[in-house]
Amino acid sequence: MLNDLPTRDTKKIARYLGVSARTLARWQRAEQAPRVAQLALFWETRFGLSVAHCQAVNGESVALALARSLERHSDMLRSRIRYLEETGDFGAANAPLWHVR
Numbered sequence: 001m002l003n004d005l006p007t008r009d010t011k012k013i014a015r016y017l018g019v020s021a022r023t024l025a026r027w028q029r030a031e032q033a034p035r036v037a038q039l040a041l042f043w044e045t046r047f048g049l050s051v052a053h054c055q056a057v058n059g060e061s062v063a064l065a066l067a068r069s070l071e072r073h074s075d076m077l078r079s080r081i082r083y084l085e086e087t088g089d090f091g092a093a094n095a096p097l098w099h100v101r
Helices: 010-017 021-030 035-042 046-087
Strands: none
């Protein structure tokens, strides 16, 4: 994973992870690092960036589809309201029979 990072400078990588360069070197020799360090580095590789980009694009697609669906529903409701307003006012069943002044 370290080979896929934009920088090969171990001091920068160690600083990014919040560990010393010696600790990073020890992890490299053992070919084993804590999971949290592996995940932090994963999101800096092209694979991690690709996952983040894919999630962003998919989220945008879903949000756009939802917005369009809500817009169509709103247009349909406006159309119904317009129809009902054009039909006329025939009074309501519970309208008062007389008005007190």
